[in-house]
Each structure stands twice: as C-alpha cells, then as structure tokens.
Amino acid sequence: MQRPPANTFNLEYLHEITNSLDEISKQKLKGVILTSAIPNIFSAGLDIKEFYKPDLQRxxxxxxxxxxxxxxxxxxxxxxxxxxxxxxxxxGCVLSLSCEYRAMVNGNYKIGLNEAALGIITTPWIQAMMYQVIPMKHTETALTTAKLFDVDEALQIGLIDEIASNKEDAINRCKQYIRKFDKIPLHARALTKQRMRQTPIKILREQRDEDIRMFVDVVMNPSVQDNLKDYVEKLKNKKKK
Structure with a gap:
C-alpha cells in the first residue's frame, strides 16, 4: 500500500484496491502479502474526510x-x-484481520478497532471478523472501550501471530506461513478457508443494503459529526505544530 501520508482509504483508493484484487484473483498464486511502503504506518484506516460533512450519495x-x-x-x-x-x-486493523496470518514489527505501534471513540458503531461483519481471531470476550471489551493494543498486548491476545524485528523480517515470516500450504491442494484449502469464514462473508453478502443504511445513519448522527469535527480540528492542530 502506498497512499501517503498514512494509507487511509478514500473512495478512489478503495476502487484501486478492488481493481488490484480482481487482477490478482485471476492469477494462480500461492499467496499474497499485504504491507505498507510508508515507514511506521501499515494503515490509519478509513479517510475521515469521507465521513465529515459528507455527500450522502458518495x-x-x-x-x-x-x-x-x-x-x-x-x-x-x-x-x-x-x-x-x-x-x-x-x-487498518480490519485489513489485517481479513488475512489468515499477521506478523507485526516490534516498536511503539498500536493496533485495534477504536471507532467507538468517535461514536461510530462497529458493524456486525467487522465484529465477526475480530471474534474469529480473538475470543469474543476480548473482542467485546476491545470494541466497547476503543482499545488500541501495543505489539506485546496484541501478541498476547492473539490479534497478531508473531512479532518481527523489522519489515523485511515480517515479510519473510509471512512467506514462511504461505509456504506451509505448498503440498496442500488449492481447492481443498480454499473451500476450508471459505467455510471457516462463512459468518462475516454471509453477513456481508446478505445484509449489504442494511449495513450501508446503518453506517450512513450512524455517521450522519449529529453527535458523531460533532466528534468528527473535534477529531479533524485536533489533526489540523497537530500539523501546525
């Protein structure tokens, strides 16, 4: 990923990612590794500019x-x-949760779902993705408190699988994980994976319209817009310093 300064996802960047995924899905690959070309940032998540005083259709x-x-x-x-x-x-955390394996570089970094701090409710399919990786009790506490975990905490609860010394080490650990499936028939592996992930996939496919309505309603709530205004102002002040 390479969208400076923080790999945030706006509408256009999401379209780029979708097109890239369409292309790689046509290829006979062993695996794919998601990482960032920007130092110290995997992804800061969704672009707040898409939420604050938005055009409803967009x-x-x-x-x-x-x-x-x-x-x-x-x-x-x-x-x-x-x-x-x-x-x-x-x-950014959801992106990592969509993967089967996560290696995180050791450092003063944070990972987690902190939407509640802005008054935004985490949707059911994202909740399902998280509690397929870590226990539901940890998921509930993390989501309701907007908890961001440091690297050691993330490893302890299973939010990541390994701690790497640097980016190259993290990529190598990801490659080692992918090599585990060299002798496993692709079709059997794919079907098993998809069945294990059927809860978030089913929610996404069958409740798309409802999910969009819920998201729009939450974002357009006046209290959420006030929270976003405060957050945007804090970001502006940080840039001035």
Missing amino acids: LENFWSSVQDVFIKLLDLDFATAAAINGHAPAA
Whole structure:
C-alpha cells in the first residue's frame, strides 16, 4: 500500500484496491502479502474526510466500496498474510484481520478497532471478523472501550501471530506461513478457508443494503459529526505544530 501520508482509504483508493484484487484473483498464486511502503504506518484506516460533512450519495458509495474490498479479501482462494510494519488502527486493523496470518514489527505501534471513540458503531461483519481471531470476550471489551493494543498486548491476545524485528523480517515470516500450504491442494484449502469464514462473508453478502443504511445513519448522527469535527480540528492542530 502506498497512499501517503498514512494509507487511509478514500473512495478512489478503495476502487484501486478492488481493481488490484480482481487482477490478482485471476492469477494462480500461492499467496499474497499485504504491507505498507510508508515507514511506521501499515494503515490509519478509513479517510475521515469521507465521513465529515459528507455527500450522502458518495458516503453510500464509499461504504459499498469498503464492503467490496473486504468481501474479496475474505474470499480469496490463496493464502493471505499481513506484514504489519507500523500503526494499524480502525480499518487498518480490519485489513489485517481479513488475512489468515499477521506478523507485526516490534516498536511503539498500536493496533485495534477504536471507532467507538468517535461514536461510530462497529458493524456486525467487522465484529465477526475480530471474534474469529480473538475470543469474543476480548473482542467485546476491545470494541466497547476503543482499545488500541501495543505489539506485546496484541501478541498476547492473539490479534497478531508473531512479532518481527523489522519489515523485511515480517515479510519473510509471512512467506514462511504461505509456504506451509505448498503440498496442500488449492481447492481443498480454499473451500476450508471459505467455510471457516462463512459468518462475516454471509453477513456481508446478505445484509449489504442494511449495513450501508446503518453506517450512513450512524455517521450522519449529529453527535458523531460533532466528534468528527473535534477529531479533524485536533489533526489540523497537530500539523501546525
């Protein structure tokens, strides 16, 4: 990923990712590794500019595009791994959860779903993705408190699988994970993976319209817009310093 300064997802970038996933899904690959070309940032998640005082039609298209990306990621036939080379809050964390394996670089980095801090409710399919990786009790506590985990905490609860010394090490660990399936028939592996992931995939496919309506309603809530205004102001002040 390479969308400076923080690999945030706006509508256009989501379309780019969708097109890339369509292309790689046509190839006979052993696996794919997600990582970032930006030092110290895996992805800061969704672009706040898409939420704050949004155009309603664009907002609906934006969330539909988010759904598209994660349906494709969850349903890929081949192995997926994330080399997390920096901070991964919010949708950055969701991106890593969509993968089967996660290696995170050791450092002063955070990972987790902190949407509740902005008054935004985590949708059912994202909740399902998280509690397929970590226990439901940990998921509930993390989501309701907007918890961001440091690297050691993330390993302890299973949010990541390994700690790497640097980005190259993280990528190598991801490659080692993918090589585990060299002698496993692709079809059997893919079907097993898809059945294991059927809960979030089913929610995404069968409840798309309801999910979009819920997302739009939450984002357009006046209290959420006030929270987003405060957040945007804080970001502006940080840039001035």
